[in-house]
Amino acid sequence: MPLKNKVTIIGAGNVGSTTAYSLIASDITEEIALIDLNDAMVKAQVMDLQHSVPFWGYTNVKVGTYKDIKDSKVVIITCGAKQQPGETRLDLVKKNATIIKDIVPKVFAQNKNAILVMVTNPVDVLTYLAVKMFPKKKNQIFGSGTILDSARFRLLLGQKLNINPRSIHAYIVGEHGDSELPLWSSATIGNASLKNFRIPEKDKKIIFEQAKNAAYAIIEGKQSTYFAIAAGLEDIVKAVMYNQNTVLPLSHLIEGQFGIKNVALSLPVVVGADGICQSLDYDISAAEKKQLQASAKQLQKVIAGL
Numbered sequence: 001m002p003l004k005n006k007v008t009i010i011g012a013g014n015v016g017s018t019t020a021y022s023l024i025a026s027d028i029t030e031e032i033a034l035i036d037l038n039d040a041m042v043k044a045q046v047m048d049l050q051h052s053v054p055f056w057g058y059t060n061v062k063v064g065t066y067k068d069i070k071d072s073k074v075v076i077i078t079c080g081a082k083q084q085p086g087e088t089r090l091d092l093v094k095k096n097a098t099i100i101k102d103i104v105p106k107v108f109a110q111n112k113n114a115i116l117v118m119v120t121n122p123v124d125v126l127t128y129l130a131v132k133m134f135p136k137k138k139n140q141i142f143g144s145g146t147i148l149d150s151a152r153f154r155l156l157l158g159q160k161l162n163i164n165p166r167s168i169h170a171y172i173v174g175e176h177g178d179s180e181l182p183l184w185s186s187a188t189i190g191n192a193s194l195k196n197f198r199i200p201e202k203d204k205k206i207i208f209e210q211a212k213n214a215a216y217a218i219i220e221g222k223q224s225t226y227f228a229i230a231a232g233l234e235d236i237v238k239a240v241m242y243n244q245n246t247v248l249p250l251s252h253l254i255e256g257q258f259g260i261k262n263v264a265l266s267l268p269v270v271v272g273a274d275g276i277c278q279s280l281d282y283d284i285s286a287a288e289k290k291q292l293q294a295s296a297k298q299l300q301k302v303i304a305g306l
Contacts, residue, residue, distance in 0.1 A: 001071045003113070005030045005241050008064055008072040010103060011079030012036035015119060017045045018230040019076060020061065024049060026234050027057030028241055033064025033072070036079070069110035074237050077103060080120040085220050088178060090122050090302055097129060097306055104130045108137065115240050115275045118143035118251070119233065123176050124299050127251045128264035129306070138253045140275040145251030145266030146172045147232040148225075149180060152211040160207060161197060163189060170194065171249045172211060173266050174295030180266075181292060182208045185285040236271065243273035252276055258289050260296045263303065 007023060009016045012034040020032050032049075036042035042063055049061045062068075069075055080096040100120065107116055118127045118141070127143035134141065149172040151165075158165035170187035174180045184204065187194035199207075218225045239246040249268045254260045257267065257279065270278035284292070 003073050003111075004071050006033070006068075006072040007031075007074045007076060007237055008033045008035065008068045009076045009078060010035045010107075011077065011120070012038070012042040012045045013078065013082070014224050014226040015229055016076070016078040017049065018226040019078065019119075019233045020045075020049050021052065022230040022234040023237060024052055024059045024061065025056050026238070027059065028234070028238050029059055031060040031062070033062050033068035035064045035066065035068070066106050066110055069107055069114060072111060072114060074117060074240055075107050075111075075114045076117045076119060076233060076237075077107075078119045079103070082224055083121060083215070083219055085216075085223075090125070090177060092121050093125050093302055093306070096120050096122070096126060100126045100129055101133070104133055108134055112137075114140065116141045117233065117236055119229065121176070122302070124251045124264050124266070125302050125306075128253065128299075128303060131253045131264060139277070141252075142269075142271075142276055143176070143251030143264065143266075144229060144232060144236065146174070146176050146180060146249045147236070147266075148229050149176060149211055150249050151228060151232060152214050153182060153208070156207045156211055157187075157194075160199065160203065161189070171268055172208075173249060173268075174292050175265055175299055176251060178212070179291075179295040179298040180212060181288060181295060182211070183284055183288055185288060186282060239271040240273060240275070245270050245272045245277065247271075247280065250276070254296070258284070258292055260293060263296045263299050265292075265296055265299060 007029050023029050046063050080099050123143040130141045131138050153172050154165040154168045157168050171183050172180050247268050249266045251264050251266045253264050269276045
């Protein structure tokens with residue numbers, strides 16, 4: 001069956017439905033199928049989404065089944081238990097690992113060429129589990145990782161320096177969680193090193209802590225985050241649909257980079273029609289390398305406990 005510019009989203013809660021809305025608004029997909037165990041909810045979400053279509057372009061939105069994966073280019077997994085106030089992303093691991101172990105084989109049974117994007121937390125651990133089930137598809141399986149953390153980081157830097165965050169090239173890497181780290185050493189504004197802007201160390205610390213802990217603040221106020229991650233997922237889908245070869249900080253299997261292996265975590269990679277098509281070689285400071293390795297060890301401990 002030929003593939004369409006089609007996305008199947010497994011999980012029609014806040015993240016899944018808002019992602020669908022972002023895709024409709026961007027008018028980059030011809031069809032979106034939403035799958036959820038809650039039949040009444042997914043039907044209501046689809047109806048509401050369908051009613052937005054006349055205001056944008058034209059996207060066919062439907063209640064889906066796993067058969068919809070057969071002609072989908074991208075499958076996004078957002079289902080599972082959500083993070084509660086006071087709970088870390090890693091606290092979710094056992095609940096959601098069971099769900100993912102059931103879903104991923106169903107995805108590739110329907111479509112061996114699907115690009116699978118993991119969003120469910122803890123995204124790094126679940127991405128690793130998915131790759132371990134299907135190691136030959138390691139470039140087709142990746143997680144949203146620190147795409148949102150990096151966007152928050154760039155926004156806060158932009159606010160500090162009064163510069164459009166789209167002109168700021170700076171990444172948060174490692175775990176999508178408490179052990180993540182900012183790559184200050186490689187951050188640039190245009191092609192000028194961020195070092196030239198002389199941000200005080202205390203301000204750097206505040207900016208990073210605000211970026212890292214933003215999810216906790218949002219969850220405390222409204223139970224979940226969904227607008228910004230939906231925008232990030234739209235960026236990922238666009239990179240795949242149009243073979244844009246876009247550099248994005250995504251969670252993926254690490255195979256020796258910076259002395260790290262047997263884990264999935266976020267580092268910038270090139271994303272195109274076939275998924276991850278290239279990793280990047282770049283320099284980081286000795287302190288950043290040490291932090292990145294510590295982040296990997298934190299994730300490896302969780303993986304070992306499954």
